[in-house]
Amino acid sequence: MLKKAISPVIASLLLSACSLNPISELTPTPTSTISPSLDQEATPFKEPENSTQAYTMEEVVTHDSADSCWLVIQGQVYDVTSFVSNHPGGEAILEGCGQDATVLFNTRPMGSGTPHSDGARITLETYLIGTLE
Numbered sequence: 001m002l003k004k005a006i007s008p009v010i011a012s013l014l015l016s017a018c019s020l021n022p023i024s025e026l027t028p029t030p031t032s033t034i035s036p037s038l039d040q041e042a043t044p045f046k047e048p049e050n051s052t053q054a055y056t057m058e059e060v061v062t063h064d065s066a067d068s069c070w071l072v073i074q075g076q077v078y079d080v081t082s083f084v085s086n087h088p089g090g091e092a093i094l095e096g097c098g099q100d101a102t103v104l105f106n107t108r109p110m111g112s113g114t115p116h117s118d119g120a121r122i123t124l125e126t127y128l129i130g131t132l133e
């Protein structure tokens with residue numbers, strides 16, 4: 001008997017909870033519409049610059065200072081200009097600017113004489129701009 005009386009109350013509570021529809025309340029209403037135009041040329045897919053760009057050594061050697069420091073390491077070209085002032089090894093990095101710095105990077109003769117850490121190598125990859133032609 002009591003069950004029968006409560007059921008409609010529970011049912012109506014459930015219904016009113018559903019009608020609140022919290023998902024639709026959280027979904028933002030679009031403020032603009034994108035109207036595709038068929039006569040408009042699709043933007044051609046652009047490869048990221050660093051995956052295809054090739055540089056000559058002639059170009060690399062012009063970036064030989066703290067103002068513009070490019071390094072060639074294992075055939076890859078890196079623009080580390082913005083990193084120079086943060087280099088934990090100080091100005092030692094400048095010795096590699098504008099040249100193939102593979103040996104310097106791997107041996108650090110002016111320092112510990114050991115290769116850079118894995119962390120340094122990961123950081124290096126963020127400065128990749130291309131490959132040596």
Ligand code: HEM
Nearest residue numbers: 088089092093096101104105108111112116117120123124
């Ligand atoms: C090729 C030129 C470079 C030279 C000659 C050089 C040299 C050095 C030296 C002497 C140290 C001090 C510690 C030690 O002697 O072991 C050092 C530390 C360090 N360098 Fe370089 N460095 C060069 C390029 C770079 C580049 C391109 C990066 C990263 C983008 C880098 C990242 C680091 C880091 C993270 C350390 C701290 C120690 C480590 O993690 O190995 N260096 N570097």
